[in-house]
Amino acid sequence: MTTISYPPKPSPGDRIAVISPGAGLPGLFPRPFELGLERLREEFGLEPVEYPTTRKMGASPQERAADVNAAFADPDIKVIMASIGGDDQITVLPYLDRELIRANPKPFFGMSDNTNLLAFLSNTGIVGYHGATVMVQLGRPVAMDPLTAESLRAALFTSGAYELRPAERWNDVNRDWADPATFDAEPETKPGDGWTWVNPDRVIEGRSWGGCLEILGWLLMADREIARDLSEYDGGVLLLETSEDMPSSAEVFRTLRNMGERGLLRRFSALLMGRPKTWSFERPNSPEEGARYAAEQREAVLRAMRTYAPDTTIVFDVDFGHTDPQLVIPYGGLVRVDGPARRITVTY
The missing domain is CATH 3.40.50.10740 (Murein tetrapeptidase LD-carboxypeptidase, N-terminal domain)
Known part of the structure; x- marks a missing residue:
């Protein structure tokens, strides 16, 4: 290892x-x-x-x-x-x-x-x-x-150790960087709903790996920077989040399905799924459309995980992706996911 x-x-x-x-x-x-x-x-x-x-x-x-x-x-x-x-x-x-x-x-x-x-x-x-x-x-x-x-x-x-905590308010709607007025006021935020836990029946502490789902898909296709021996990831914590490209729920499922077919998903004991970005300049969703997009992505993730890693502890809407605020997660470092206590602690 x-x-x-x-x-x-x-x-x-x-x-x-x-x-x-x-x-x-x-x-x-x-x-x-x-x-x-x-x-x-x-x-x-x-x-x-x-x-x-x-x-x-x-x-x-x-x-x-x-x-x-x-x-x-x-x-x-x-x-x-x-x-x-x-x-x-x-x-x-x-x-x-x-x-x-x-x-x-x-x-x-x-x-x-x-x-x-x-x-x-x-x-x-x-x-x-x-x-x-x-x-x-x-x-x-x-x-x-x-x-x-x-x-x-x-x-x-x-x-x-540093304990992560859910954002009380968050934002994923951007303003135009080319417009000076963008910098006159802070972004408008909306209330957070906390994290959603699946299979929170154990305590996991392991090394993290993952990142932006689209980029991971490219790395897997190019066979770059993936461990030759997948046992490197055994007991680890998988980090996944999606970008402003806002991949469809079908694309999210297929990427995870293919990771499952490669034998990757079952290696990890926990999955932290970043809060998805639900708005972009190309797709300026209404709040209702954004909520539907997030719900469809969550179901796509659950569908893949039920098939390939049904016992994995999953935490949805952790603030480490393309939304604001953003928590820093050590990549390759230790992450502790305490299901019974509903706590996530990282080691910086």
């Missing part, structure tokens, strides 16, 4: 690499990016360092990989954060220097398309952190969500 360990933590005043291994969207939308950099400096006490492709749209996979390798190699960089996601980071993976990165472990924060790099790091023996990109979570209009900020601060600077 791969030995995986937590990289050293940064301290206030340290330098943080800000990279765009997915897409150079800071070049198109500088306002949320600059706001995120400002918060890294003023609220977290870290000094951002940009790399050649951080604001460059259309950078080649080789160029983006060079930035990742350079960030890990630089001894003055103590932590690394993605600016945002994208849709082709899988093409960057072949150009990463695994031995260099293994020899220079650092905390990496990202989500969505950054599932690629998180899975790479896990396979390399390094715990990563699913969550907190510069443009989205740190660049939130007016202020970061307090739950996001608290989780990120704990993940950045502390080690040990």
